[in-house]
Amino acid sequence: MSLSTDLSQATPPNGKPGAGKAGVRKPGSGLAGDGSGATAPAPRRRTRQSRERLFQWLFLVPAVVYMALFFGYPVVKNVVMSFQDYTTATFFTGEAPWVGLANYAKVLSSSLFSTSLLNTALFTIGSIAGQFVIGLALAIFFQRKFPLNGILRSLLLLPWLLPLIVSSAVWRWILDKDSGALNRFLGDLHIVDTGVPWLTSTSLALIAVVGVNIWIGIPFNLTILYGGLQEIPDELYEAGSLDGATGWKAFRHITSPMLRPVVSVVLVLGVVYTLKVLDIILGLTNGGPANSTQTIATQSYALSFQEFKFGEGAALGNILVIISLVFAVLYLRASRRAVDE
């Protein structure tokens, strides 16, 4: 993402002195005063150029309008709603009285909040760690040349391309206590005697959900990390092997530093996406049993769309946005550094 290069390219003067970007006009270029007049283009050129500019904007306008309506508006609306007593009644009466911070107070003080905050943290950290480690191992594995390498690699993309709710449905059955394939497999091997209640036990459900989410995220990590590995020039490894750096040493001193920009992008993107995961948890456990897989995202959904407390749902949603924003800042810094390096 080359934000900075785009901006530094001088925009042509647009015929409106003083309105141009600060960086366009070179300071100290010999113009006295405000500089208007001296460089003003002829009127005809001016209209042509502003028409040109108008045209350029017209290409962007639909996208800007869409982004404003489907991202900007929801964020603003959520902030407003979070200060209102916004319930089903609002849809009939049209009234949503202001309640200040009451929604936040209610949400934060509920005993469920600490549970879902902890679950969100465990779900995110567990998923990211698993996806990343396995994805990296597979990426390194696929660096060797062997027959069927390419086909196998793209087949492994399948878990990532399937609709999440499809994966949930399949896993829900595989993990089923009585008829699930996993328990049958473990039973056949005599590892367990009775069915393990993967999704219905409060102590196992979160682990199971994390496991499924790892499965879903591996292909993404694999693909991006594999791409990153391909970018590392072979000469580095050749030079390294002359100095005796092979195997683990080569990984530590060549692969790992060269891969760092890609890694930071993968990790932060992963965190941001995992924080808002909803499909998988709703499909597998619906947040249960006894809220043991409830995260901030699923709880926000439950508040808004099951209990119809839209104000509280919005408040919780905003808390999630703030957490994501922290990582968004990290992401932007990471991706900028990735470009600079």
Place this chain on the structure above:
Amino acid sequence: MLFPVYWMVNASLQPNGTTLETSWLPLKPDFTGYATAIREQGGNLGTSLVISLGSVALSLAIAAPAAYALAYFKVRGAGIVLFAILISQMIPGIVVANALYTAYNDLGLLNSIPGLILADSAHGIPFAILIIRAFMNGMPASVIEAARVDGAGHLRAFWSIVLPLSRNSLITAGLFTFLFAWSDFLFALTLTTTEAVRPVTLGIFQYIGAYVNDWSSVMATAVLASIPAIILLVAAQKYIAAGTAGGAVK
């Protein structure tokens, strides 16, 4: 890694019934699961198809010109637009759904196909802009300049030069946009309240939400819902690689 996918296909070919034991191999393929799936979910599959195609059309119509503008014109504010796209990726879907529900309620867009097309494009449009722009950045400017010198207007140059040249990136973006809309669950869940308009993802969710005693029909539906992903994988491998890499890093 691929066992769950195998299990889904295997189970979808098993005979219906109350047997708890599903055999490890579909030695006697049975298609009653598919018959049930098509009978009960066929309409939902159609709904998903219409919504996904609509979302592709809308996303490309909005994203392609925007990508062109961002790649070529060096418009003032281009940086802000790109920044907004990046930030938009951080906004949880539930926040969007929460606000859209109330707005859709006022506008009468709940339970409507246009409503879902508009909402589902929220995944596709930012992604398509990034993919297409990344491609257009690499396109030689001289081609467009030549067309402009020959007297082609902006629209004409865009339509008959830029778009044909960007075909591959348009296909990549279109395929992913289709998949995003097809896979959407959250908006289907929150923005529909009746059975009038019901994408297949929601159909599956309701299958597994109820006590399931007919896994072969559920798995048959799951297989049918996976067809776009499988087609994408088989027919368009190079586009996927481009999309995965392009969407994340570029």
